[in-house]
Amino acid sequence: MMASSIELDRFYSKEVEFPPRLLASHIDTAEREVRTLLAGMRSILRPDIDPSIQHDIVRTGSSYEGLKVKGDMELDFLIVLSHPEFKFIPMTSHYSGYRKIKAEQRQPLTQLQATNWRVSSPSHSFENDFTSDGYLMPSKIYQWFQSLADRAVKENKLIFFIKFVGNYPARTLILNISPGVDICVDLVPAIKIEGDLYAVAKPLKTSPDPHLWRLSFSVFEKNILRQHQSSCHLKALKILKYLREHDPRLEETSQFASGICSYHLKTASLHLLAQRPNTPEDLHERLHQLMDFLIECMQRRELNHFFIGNPSSLAEKANVPSSITHGECCLNLFDDKFVKESTLNQARERLVKIKGSLPAIIQRHSGPVAYSCNIY
Template sequence: MMASSIELERFYSKEVEFPPPLLASHIKTAEREVHTLLAGMRRILRPDIDPSIQQDIVRTGSSYEGLKVNGDMELDFLIVLSHPEFKFIPMTSHYSGYRNIKAERQPRFPLQAVYTGWKSSSPFHSFEIDFTSDGYLIPSKIYQWFQSLADRAVKENKSKFFTKFVGNYPARTLILNISPGVDICVDLVPAIKIEGDLFVVAKPLKTSPDSHLWRLSFSVFEKKIISQLPSSSCHLKALKILKYLREHDPRLEETSQFASGICSYHLKTASLHLLAQRPDTPEGLDVCLYQLMDFLLECMRRGVLNHFFMGNPSSLARNAKVPNSITHGERRLNLFGGTFMNWSTLNQARERLIRIKRSLSAIIQQHSGLAPGRSPRYNDIAISRYNDVAISRYNDVALLHHGDIVLRRPPSFQNHVPPPQPLQVGNLGGFSQSEARSLMTSQKAAMVTGDPPRVKFAATSEGGGGGLRLYSRCCCCLLLFIVVVCCFGFLWILSTATSVSTAGTTFW
């Protein structure tokens, strides 16, 4: 079922877009806390041993690209490291998208005696001993040092917010609890600048035995391209809608491979390719969104989604000033290749995206009907077999007509709270009979039977929730009342000396 441009615009403004004033406030709060934390980290650095932490932070990620959608508040910062005595030189590796970083002592800093003022179980410490091997920086050692330094600094930092750290390699994620139930997750990623706005981050390749590999980061170039699009761009809105559908798909499909197997970077890469092929035109949001989904589905079918910058000398990359060593000298990197993606996962993600595309109007209505802020979990979904209808939900009971299909899905929590608004439902008109039968079987669907004019009640959650128990009690009371009335009627009929059989037939 196709979704119109007006319907998508409404969905974008009400559900997808993160409120700009709230986003600006969260960014201001997070940046203030990060600067305070980094200042505390600089105070406890070991002189001449630890890398230096530069004053400026590099702001990256969706919140700065204009791609932030409603959901968890997350920010990304590259924390640039250097060392006054060493020059960090990038060296090519056998793996596309990765570099080895050679630490070369600068001539004006001759080899000095080992610093022994820092208290440790070992008396020998230096930058070479602690962070390098065979003259190359080891990303795992840099990350472990950064993690330890951040943990020590956050304990000494007197923040007015409750803060804590969690590991999220290659980032160290700072969680700021700014109010009850409101967290800001800040990813602090140790990085090294190697050329222009090109950085490497401390994330080695898992499938390689080489422990010296640093991954290239193109975040700054991506931000340059995307942030230049106007906020009204259909490319921008389409990408954000698809990103929202992916991030929140577990609310409708708990085992969604589209959410777990595909990441937002895949969506962004597909959108950049499409933007390079078809510049922004006023075609309408619906056209842009379906073009993006079709392009991504074709990439998934072929198992090929090339990195946008590496080996791709496009005009967008040239305008963003991506180094020629990347666009011309680097090998093409397939993000859907076997090194990064499981083929079975990719197929399942594609099948789920096909279903979303076929019933997009119903999908966005279902998302709109869910209460704000609900965690991604299974929810009760009703799909009408014939027409689009809206059903009112009272606890766990839905009022349905003949032909309506109720997908029975148990809630993830015992205290399941149904959405306060009516739940919008779609139809199966876009599916074949076999597909509809398969959907009903796999999702344990139950069809409400009866004559079309009649109305029936159907429980929409397994286990019989509070509404189902209430309904059962009402039925019992009604049955008891009918039995009592029948008994009194039968006695009255006997007292009139009328024929029992005739009276009984007339009554019923």
């Protein structure tokens, strides 16, 4: 027995879709709190030493992509940094999807400026505090950002603030807006590369190079997905995302939930959207197509990043730099250095079971869902 498109539509409307008005209200509340916090952070910056915090926050993540499903309320913001006296120049690295950020002084200090600087601040400077060998250090930026946020929240009243949690590369702000309702806000320090391409302070664990920054394609993904809001592809993605996030309710040790992340699902959906943009609006067909594609990728242990080394019409329309789509090597998100083979096999087996008993799975998921914020 298979779940029909009508049954899936009913499940989507009742259980999966986050209520739009409630989502808009949560976003408005969180953004007000974040603006207050960032203003407080700017007020205690050390002149000439600390990076500047730009006023425009970059909104990313599922709540802005139209992919938010019922469950934990989370928001993602890139907090863009700059410095009036230094240019941040991206440099290529041997690792696809990563950059080094060279900090180059815009105008060399005069002898008098240099002398005064050494007298007034012999140990602290932008170079000493944030760079190594002329490159911006993601770990130093992250530690500074954490400390600055902690200080600012003590000096500026946030109405709903509970606590901060370090969740590298983000500083996660937890807001309790009503009894039992929390909003988790990830604040991620970022450097603008070009256009809508940013680098975030998350080094590559498998590399000994401490200067690497990970490229963020969040804005490109948001722009593409928002142009396809009415597509059955996105409805199917949200249903599968919901099933993954809530699978521990049915299977406590689910590797589909813990070993596979929502970014894997989104990447798979983008590949299908690029391959078959004009497929008929059949939710049952699109969901099974997505599950089949993901199962096949798990079997082959290959799911390539949608942008890196992958020229596509969607990437071109989104203005992704050609240096990324044509100039980088493909990045396999299912490579063993990212997901262990045993984890991938167990996740695949679980997804096969979910696909094979979808009507029963959907029935078991029907019911109230608690809104909370879990930090692991």
